[in-house]
Amino acid sequence: MAENLPERxxxxxxxxxxxxxxxxxxxxxxxxxxxxxxxxxxxxxxAESGDQVWTVRVATPRLLSTDxxxxxxxxxxxxxxxxxxFTTRHNVEFMVDSESKVEPLVNELKEKGYMIGGIGPRxxxxxxxxxxxxxxxxxxxASGLVKAMMDDLHEYFHTKDLPAKVRLAVACCVNxxxxxxxxxxxxxxxxxxxxxxxxxxxxxLCEIPSTVASCPTSAISPDPKAKSVKIxxxxxxxxxxCYSVCPAMPIADPKNDGIAIVVGGKVSNLRxxxxxxxxxxxxxxxxxxxxxxxxEAVKKILDAYIAGAKKHERLGExxxxxxxxxxxxxxxxxxxxQHIDDFTFARETWRMAAxxxx
Amino acid sequence: MxxxxxxxxxxxxxxxxxxSFVKEIKRAAEHSEYAQDLLGQLELSYKExxxxxxxxxxxxxxxxxxxxxxxxxDVPDKFPGVAHFHTxxxxxxxxxxxxxxxxxxxxxxxxxxxxxxxNMHGSTGDIILLGxxxxxxxxxxxxxxxxxxxxxxxxxxVRTPSCCVGPGRCEWACYDTLELTYQITQRFQDELHRxxxxxxxxxxxxGCAVDCIASIARADMSIIGTWKDDIQIDQDExxxxxxSGMDIQAEIVDMCPTGCxxxxxxxxxxxxxxxxxxxxxIAKMTKALRPGKERGATILLGSKAPIVTGALMSWVIxxxxxxxxxxxxxxxxxxxxxxxxxxxxxxxxxxxxxIERMGFPTFIKEVGLEPxxxxxxxxxxxxxFFWSEEDIEK
Numbered sequence: 001m002a003e004n005l006p007e008r009x010x011x012x013x014x015x016x017x018x019x020x021x022x023x024x025x026x027x028x029x030x031x032x033x034x035x036x037x038x039x040x041x042x043x044x045x046x047a048e049s050g051d052q053v054w055t056v057r058v059a060t061p062r063l064l065s066t067d068x069x070x071x072x073x074x075x076x077x078x079x080x081x082x083x084x085x086f087t088t089r090h091n092v093e094f095m096v097d098s099e100s101k102v103e104p105l106v107n108e109l110k111e112k113g114y115m116i117g118g119i120g121p122r123x124x125x126x127x128x129x130x131x132x133x134x135x136x137x138x139x140x141x142a143s144g145l146v147k148a149m150m151d152d153l154h155e156y157f158h159t160k161d162l163p164a165k166v167r168l169a170v171a172c173c174v175n176x177x178x179x180x181x182x183x184x185x186x187x188x189x190x191x192x193x194x195x196x197x198x199x200x201x202x203x204x205l206c207e208i209p210s211t212v213a214s215c216p217t218s219a220i221s222p223d224p225k226a227k228s229v230k231i232x233x234x235x236x237x238x239x240x241x242c243y244s245v246c247p248a249m250p251i252a253d254p255k256n257d258g259i260a261i262v263v264g265g266k267v268s269n270l271r272x273x274x275x276x277x278x279x280x281x282x283x284x285x286x287x288x289x290x291x292x293x294x295x296e297a298v299k300k301i302l303d304a305y306i307a308g309a310k311k312h313e314r315l316g317e318x319x320x321x322x323x324x325x326x327x328x329x330x331x332x333x334x335x336x337x338q339h340i341d342d343f344t345f346a347r348e349t350w351r352m353a354a355x356x357x358x
Numbered sequence: 359m360x361x362x363x364x365x366x367x368x369x370x371x372x373x374x375x376x377x378s379f380v381k382e383i384k385r386a387a388e389h390s391e392y393a394q395d396l397l398g399q400l401e402l403s404y405k406e407x408x409x410x411x412x413x414x415x416x417x418x419x420x421x422x423x424x425x426x427x428x429x430x431x432d433v434p435d436k437f438p439g440v441a442h443f444h445t446x447x448x449x450x451x452x453x454x455x456x457x458x459x460x461x462x463x464x465x466x467x468x469x470x471x472x473x474x475x476x477n478m479h480g481s482t483g484d485i486i487l488l489g490x491x492x493x494x495x496x497x498x499x500x501x502x503x504x505x506x507x508x509x510x511x512x513x514x515x516v517r518t519p520s521c522c523v524g525p526g527r528c529e530w531a532c533y534d535t536l537e538l539t540y541q542i543t544q545r546f547q548d549e550l551h552r553x554x555x556x557x558x559x560x561x562x563x564x565g566c567a568v569d570c571i572a573s574i575a576r577a578d579m580s581i582i583g584t585w586k587d588d589i590q591i592d593q594d595e596x597x598x599x600x601x602s603g604m605d606i607q608a609e610i611v612d613m614c615p616t617g618c619x620x621x622x623x624x625x626x627x628x629x630x631x632x633x634x635x636x637x638x639x640i641a642k643m644t645k646a647l648r649p650g651k652e653r654g655a656t657i658l659l660g661s662k663a664p665i666v667t668g669a670l671m672s673w674v675i676x677x678x679x680x681x682x683x684x685x686x687x688x689x690x691x692x693x694x695x696x697x698x699x700x701x702x703x704x705x706x707x708x709x710x711x712x713i714e715r716m717g718f719p720t721f722i723k724e725v726g727l728e729p730x731x732x733x734x735x736x737x738x739x740x741x742x743f744f745w746s747e748e749d750i751e752k
Contacts (some may be wrong), residue, residue, distance in 0.1 A: 034529055143379040270567070
C-alpha cells in the first residue's frame with residue numbers, strides 16, 4: 001500500500017449509540033413523560049425528573065456536502081455541546097437542554113438561511129431515492145423532483161397547518177428504495193415501453209434462468225437459438241426487474257419514461273390500519289428541471305385534501321371516508337383504464353357492492 | 359476550483375426556498391473533481407432525460423461481500439471524474455445521534471478519499487458516502503474501521519438495521535429500540551457483511567404503533583412496541599385539554615377505531631379490553647395518556663416494495679414478546695425463520711413472497727409458531743384446507 005494506513009478491523013459493527021447521546025438524553029433515557037409541539041419546528045420533551053430537551057428541526061436536501069455537515073457541526077458545537085441527530089426523514093435536529101437556549105439557536109439557524117419546521121400536522125422532509133445522481137435504473141431524478149415539489153409546498157413545512165401529517169416520498173423507479181408504497185402522496189418513476197434485448201451481450205452478461213424467473217408476468221422465455229431470451233411484448237408491464245438481473249435488457253426510454261403519482265398510504269396504526277398508496281395519476285412526462293405538470297397535480301391533490309379532510313384525518317383516511325370515486329371528482333384527476341388493477345391483488349380492489357356515489 | 363461544466367438546467371434548481379441539492383454538489387465541486395464531473399453528467403441526464411450510470415459492477419473491501427455499491431459512468435470519456443463512482447455504506451449509530459467530532463472525522467476521511475458528497479442518510483439507514491474510485495475503497499475502510507466505524511449491508515444479506523428515536527427521546531417507546539438495533543447488528547455481523555441469503559433481509563425496530571421508522575412497510579421483520587395492560591390516564595390533564603379547547607368527544611372519542619372510550623365532560627373512561635392500541639388518543643393527549651406498563655413488542659414479518667409480484671406489508675407472526683436483553687428468544691426465532699427461507703427460498707425471493715408461495719400455515723408449522731386469531735384479519739373464506747397425518751383417523 002502506497003501510504004501508511006491504520007490497521008483495518010472487521011465485523012466491529014457500528015459504534016454504540018450511547019457515545020453520542022447528549023447528557024440530558026443520557027440522564028433521562030427511557031424516562032420521558034410527555035412532549036409538546038411549540039411551533040412548526042420546535043418541540044420539547046419533558047422527563048420524569050423534570051429535565052427538558054428542546055429540539056429544533058431543520059430541513060436538509062439529504063444529499064449533503066461535507067462542507068454543510070461541518071456547518072451543522074459548528075452550530076452543534078456553539079449551541080448544543082457538540083451533539084446533533086438526524087431523523088428518518090433526512091432532517092437534522094439540534095437539541096438543547098433549556099428553553100433559554102432555543103432562541104439563540106433558532107436565530108442563528110434563520111440567519112444562516114436554514115429552513116426550520118416539519119413537526120406536527122404538516123409536510124415533513126421528503127423520503128427519496130438516488131435518481132440520476134447515482135442510480136442505473138432511475139426512470140427520473142429523485143432529488144430534482146423533491147426540490148421542485150418542495151419549492152412549491154415549503155410553506156407547509158415551516159408555517160401552515162394541514163389536517164394531519166402529509167408524508168411525501170419520491171422513488172426514481174418501481175424498486176422503490178423508500179416507503180413510497182405507503183405514503184400520503186408519492187411520486188414514482190415509471191417506464192412505458194418494454195426492455196430492448198441486446199442479444200450479443202446477453203450470453204456474456206446474464207444468467208438466462210434468473211432472467212426468465214425475474215419477470216412477474218412470465219413475459220420472458222429462453223431463446224436457445226440466439227443463446228438469449230425473448231419477450232412476449234403484450235405481457236410486459238415495464239417493471240424493469242429483468243434489467244435488474246440482466247444488464248443486457250435496458251429499459252430506459254427518454255421519450256416515454258415518466259412519473260406516476262400514488263396517494264393515500266400510511267405506515268402508522270393511528271386510528272386506521274396502515275395503508276398502501278393507490279394510483280392517482282398513471283403517467284406524467286419527465287419534464288426537468290422543474291416538472292411543472294407533476295407539481296401541479298400534487299398541489300391539486302393536496303388542495304382537495306385540505307378542503308375536505310377533518311382534523312387529524314390522514315389523506316388516505318379522508319379518501320376512504322368520501323370514496324375513491326369522489327376523490328377523482330374533487331381533484332379533477334382523470335380516471336383511466338390504468339387505474340383498474342389487473343396485477344397480483346386485483347380482485348380485492350374491484351367494487352363488489354352496488355353502493356357508490358354519483 | 360472554477361466550475362468545469364456549464365449547468366443551465368441544474369442551475370434552475372439552485373433557485374427556490376427549499377434546500378438545494380445542486381448547491382451541495384457545487385459546494386463539493388469547489389474542492390472535488392468527482393463532484394465537478396458529477397455536475398456535468400447530471401446536467402447531461404437532465405438534458406437527455408436518461409440516467410448515465412452503468413449497471414452495477416462487483417467491487418468491495420477484502421473479506422466482505424457487502425457495504426460497497428459499484429457504480430460506473432457510461433460516459434467516462436466526457437466525465438473522467440465519475441468513471442468510478444462507488445457508494446460506501448457506513449453503518450449509522452442507532453437513532454442517528456452523533457457528536458460533531460465523530461461527523462468531522464468521517465468528513466475528513468471522505469474529503470481525502472472520495473467526492474465529499476454524502477446522504478444523511480440512505481433509505482435503509484446507513485451513512486452514504488457517495489462516489490469514490492475502486493483503489494480508494496481499502497484505504498477508506500482502513501481509516502473508518504480503525505476509528506470504530508464499520509460498513510453496512512448490501513445485496514443478499516442482512517441490511518443495516520435501523521430504528522426510531524425510541525427511549526432516547528420519546529415517551530411512547532415500549533422497548534429499547536436503540537439497544538436492540540445495536541445488539542441485533544452485532545449479533546448478525548457475519549450475515550450483514552457476507553451475503554448468504556436468497557435475497558435481502560431488513561430489520562426495523564419501532565417503539566410503538568406510530569411506527570416512525572416505517573417498519574411495517576419497509577422491513578422483512580418489523581418489531582413494533584406495544585403493551586398488554588391498561589393505558590395510563592391522568593384525569594386532571596384530560597380536563598386541562600378540555601379546558602384549553604380540545605373537543606375531546608370529536609377529536610378523541612369519536613376517532614377511536616374501537617369505540618372503547620367515553621367522555622362525560624369530567625372523566626375519560628377507557629374499556630382497555632376493547633382497545634387495539636392504535637395510539638391515536640395517546641398521540642393527541644400526550645400529557646394525559648401514556649402506554650401501559652407491561653411492555654414488549656409485536657413481531658410482524660414480510661414487508662417489501664412492489665418488485666416482484668406486488669408490495670407487501672408485514673403481518674403478525676408473534677402477538678407479544680418481551681423485548682429485553684439478551685434477546686435470545688428473538689434471535690432463536692430469527693434463525694428458525696432463516697432456516698425456513700434457506701431451505702425453500704428461490705433466488706431473489708423475499709421471505710414475505712416465500713410465505714405467500716408456500717402458505718402461511720406451512721410457515722407457522724415449520725417455524726414452530728402457534729396459530730393465533732390475531733395473525734389474521736379474518737379466517738379463510740374457502741373450504742380448501744390441508745390436514746396432517748395426525749389429524750386423520752386410521
